[in-house]
Amino acid sequence: xxxxxxxxxxxxxxxxxxxxxxxxxxxxxxxxxxxxxxxxxxxxxxxxxxxxxxxxxxxxxxxxxxxxxxxxxxxxxxxxxxxxxxxxxxxxxxxxxxxxxxxxxxxxxxxxxxxxxxxxxxxxxxxxxxxxxxxxxxxxxxxxxxxxxxxxxxxxxxxxxxxxxxxxxxxxxxxxxxxxxxxxxxxxxxxxxxxxxxxxxxxx
Amino acid sequence: xxxxxxxxxxxxxxxxxxxxxxxxxxxxxxxxxxxxxxxxxxxxxxxxxxxxxxxxxxxxxxxxxxxxxxxxxxxxxxxxxxxxxxxxxxxxxxxxxxxxxxxxxxxxxxxxxxxxxxxxxxxxxxxxxxxxxxxxxxxxxxxxxxxxxxxxxxxxxxxxxxxxxxxxxxxxxxxxxxxxxxxxxxxxxxxxxxxxxxxxxxxx
Numbered sequence: 001x002x003x004x005x006x007x008x009x010x011x012x013x014x015x016x017x018x019x020x021x022x023x024x025x026x027x028x029x030x031x032x033x034x035x036x037x038x039x040x041x042x043x044x045x046x047x048x049x050x051x052x053x054x055x056x057x058x059x060x061x062x063x064x065x066x067x068x069x070x071x072x073x074x075x076x077x078x079x080x081x082x083x084x085x086x087x088x089x090x091x092x093x094x095x096x097x098x099x100x101x102x103x104x105x106x107x108x109x110x111x112x113x114x115x116x117x118x119x120x121x122x123x124x125x126x127x128x129x130x131x132x133x134x135x136x137x138x139x140x141x142x143x144x145x146x147x148x149x150x151x152x153x154x155x156x157x158x159x160x161x162x163x164x165x166x167x168x169x170x171x172x173x174x175x176x177x178x179x180x181x182x183x184x185x186x187x188x189x190x191x192x193x194x195x196x197x198x199x200x201x202x203x204x
Numbered sequence: 205x206x207x208x209x210x211x212x213x214x215x216x217x218x219x220x221x222x223x224x225x226x227x228x229x230x231x232x233x234x235x236x237x238x239x240x241x242x243x244x245x246x247x248x249x250x251x252x253x254x255x256x257x258x259x260x261x262x263x264x265x266x267x268x269x270x271x272x273x274x275x276x277x278x279x280x281x282x283x284x285x286x287x288x289x290x291x292x293x294x295x296x297x298x299x300x301x302x303x304x305x306x307x308x309x310x311x312x313x314x315x316x317x318x319x320x321x322x323x324x325x326x327x328x329x330x331x332x333x334x335x336x337x338x339x340x341x342x343x344x345x346x347x348x349x350x351x352x353x354x355x356x357x358x359x360x361x362x363x364x365x366x367x368x369x370x371x372x373x374x375x376x377x378x379x380x381x382x383x384x385x386x387x388x389x390x391x392x393x394x395x396x397x398x399x400x401x402x403x404x405x406x407x408x
Contacts, residue, residue: 047392116272120394127355157408162393164392177388181389184382185382185389188386193367200359201360202360
């Protein structure tokens with residue numbers, strides 16, 4: 001059985017990551033989104049195993065001790081992490097796995113695994129990102145400033161990524177297609193293909 | 205202006221290369237097919253500059269002396285080659301360039317240029333290739349044997365290629381889409397994208 005690959009997708013809040021990933025997942029077979037584990041309480045509408053795996057702090061610390069995370073981080077009083085088990089099960093079943101993790105998390109994955117593909121989803125500019133965040137009318141100007149500074153910092157890590165997809169205003173479909181193309185192309189890599197099609201190559 | 209990239213496509217005769225490439229070219233903007241130069245006579249229906257650039261042997265040798273080919277070869281009494289000038293003009297205009305060249309030609313390009321993407325288009329098996337060649341009813345069994353042996357030899361070079369696309373019977377559209385995905389994905393490489401979107405990255 002062909003083993004799938006991990007695709008890490010990073011990008012600042014407001015870049016449209018969740019919309020783009022939802023489109024990719026509905027379009028591509030054999031791609032699975034792997035939810036994070038968290039110790040925070042579920043919010044309205046969030047589903048166990050879909051949005052997050054909700055676990056106790058005790059359980060989370062136990063998993064840290066067992067090296068059961070691909071990456072994890074503490075944000076204020078809560079823990080967030082990517083459980084390696086679910087990812088490996090999906091890979092072994094031949095699925096490709098999408099992980100939505102931040103720049104710091106991606107760096108940790110890079111230390112643990114080879115053969116991971118790194119994508120960065122960016123807004124066309126910080127000015128455009130600011131317009132989008134202001135347009136939501138859900139946050140104070142102060143919070144938006146904090147977010148923009150975080151975005152600027154995340155975006156300085158773009159050169160660490162294999163691919164950069166720019167999500168232009170009103171073209172979320174194009175960004176999703178671009179991500180799909182990247183997954184399809186990575187599946188067509190000779191090293192990956194020869195695991196299935198090795199018989200094609202006979203000695204010269 | 206963003207500079208385009210060269211995509212070399214190789215594959216044995218009967219793998220469906222010309223059908224697949226025709227579909228890719230009609231679907232993708234900003235991709236140009238670069239015809240070869242040859243000293244052989246045009247065949248019925250072949251168009252100058254579309255199928256080949258038809259040149260005299262004297263002119264061809266002059267171009268060899270001027271190092272004007274990306275790669276060239278002599279096959280029996282005729283010369284075939286890829287004029288670098290047309291390719292570079294298209295690249296400079298921001299177009300990606302598709303080159304249909306064989307394994308030997310691809311090896312020569314590899315020595316001359318970096319930043320070229322290599323695709324191999326293969327039939328699902330040599331048995332399937334044999335069936336396709338027999339089905340054409342255009343060649344003797346002896347000629348088909350020669351072609352199959354040539355195909356086996358070409359296919360032994362697959363590991364030299366970045367991507368392998370298998371053109372399965374009755375699924376030429378899938379193979380074309382796979383090639384399109386590869387071109388789209390290569391356009392999304394961070395190193396390529398940052399030539400256009402470099403402003404996104406500010407110091408951390």
